[in-house]
Amino acid sequence: MPDSDIVLAGKNLNKCYVDKGKKLQALKDVSFFLKKGEILGIVGESGSGKSTLLRHISCLEKPDSGTLLYKGTEYTGKPPAFAGTFLQMIFQDAQMSFDPRMKMKKAVVEASNGCSREKLSHILEAVGLDEGLLEKKAGNMSGGQCQRMSIARALCSDARILLCDEVTSALDVTTQAQVVALIRQLQENEGLSIIFVSHDLALVSMLCDRIMVMKNGECVEEGETSKVLGNPQHEYTKELLDNLIE
Ligand SMILES: Nc1ncnc2c1ncn2[C@@H]1O[C@H](COP(=O)(O)OP(=O)(O)O)[C@@H](O)[C@H]1O
Numbered sequence: 001m002p003d004s005d006i007v008l009a010g011k012n013l014n015k016c017y018v019d020k021g022k023k024l025q026a027l028k029d030v031s032f033f034l035k036k037g038e039i040l041g042i043v044g045e046s047g048s049g050k051s052t053l054l055r056h057i058s059c060l061e062k063p064d065s066g067t068l069l070y071k072g073t074e075y076t077g078k079p080p081a082f083a084g085t086f087l088q089m090i091f092q093d094a095q096m097s098f099d100p101r102m103k104m105k106k107a108v109v110e111a112s113n114g115c116s117r118e119k120l121s122h123i124l125e126a127v128g129l130d131e132g133l134l135e136k137k138a139g140n141m142s143g144g145q146c147q148r149m150s151i152a153r154a155l156c157s158d159a160r161i162l163l164c165d166e167v168t169s170a171l172d173v174t175t176q177a178q179v180v181a182l183i184r185q186l187q188e189n190e191g192l193s194i195i196f197v198s199h200d201l202a203l204v205s206m207l208c209d210r211i212m213v214m215k216n217g218e219c220v221e222e223g224e225t226s227k228v229l230g231n232p233q234h235e236y237t238k239e240l241l242d243n244l245i246e
């Protein structure tokens with residue numbers, strides 16, 4: 001694979017938290033890459049370090065050691081606003097990420113760095129939301145609408161990379177399927193590169209081109225979805241698969 005296909009990479013990322021005097025290695029020598037236009041799934045049980053990794057990629061936190069690269073160029077310690085110009089993070093609880101008193105129009109456009117009305121219309125259409133919802137506040141929208149709006153907000157910013165952290169976990173099954181279909185469509189039609197973090201292996205296996213399996217802050221296995229699931233090498237991946245089949 002030519003290096004030029006890689007939009008985002010991390011090399012040997014380490015992060016140790018100290019909580020009440022106790023050390024916890026949340027990232028252990030984690031390396032990854034994301035190719036242009038692909039969906040990389042990161043799967044692993046709660047506490048395995050998935051969110052920590054995303055926070056580091058988006059510069060919300062700094063690693064103790066290791067390197068992050070965007071199109072081959074290292075980026076470090078910049079504020080999230082810098083990261084916002086090329087990548088955007090979408091969280092599990094979309095409702096929480098909006099000011100409940102602010103109208104959607106203001107929340108979305110404010111985050112977008114001057115997105116045109118035309119572009120906003122196009123994005124809302126792409127995420128399947130009625131423009132009338134821009135007049136509503138987060139508190140008056142459903143969980144699914146809020147999640148779509150948070151994706152719309154990320155798209156308004158011109159981001160070419162989306163980091164999705166358990167974005168469907170708070171949604172009912174039908175809405176979950178719609179958001180997954182939307183993410184797939186954004187990858188196919190807009191050529192976005194996406195990291196999709198979830199504890200749900202079934203979901204990740206449906207959606208992602210490649211999978212990375214994390215356990216206790218380590219990447220224990222990585223590869224094409226069909227290969228990892230068809231012939232898992234690590235005991236932990238086998239366990240996850242067994243749980244899925246049961
Ligand atoms: N700010 C923090 N301070 C101390 N420990 C943390 C902090 N953030 C995460 N952790 C710990 O790091 C580990 C990984 O957490 P996290 O990345 O949230 O896992 P996941 O997203 O896979 O559920 C957990 O043991 C968690 O308790």
Ligand SMILES: [Mg+2]
Nearest residue numbers: 050051052166
């Ligand atoms: Mg998490």
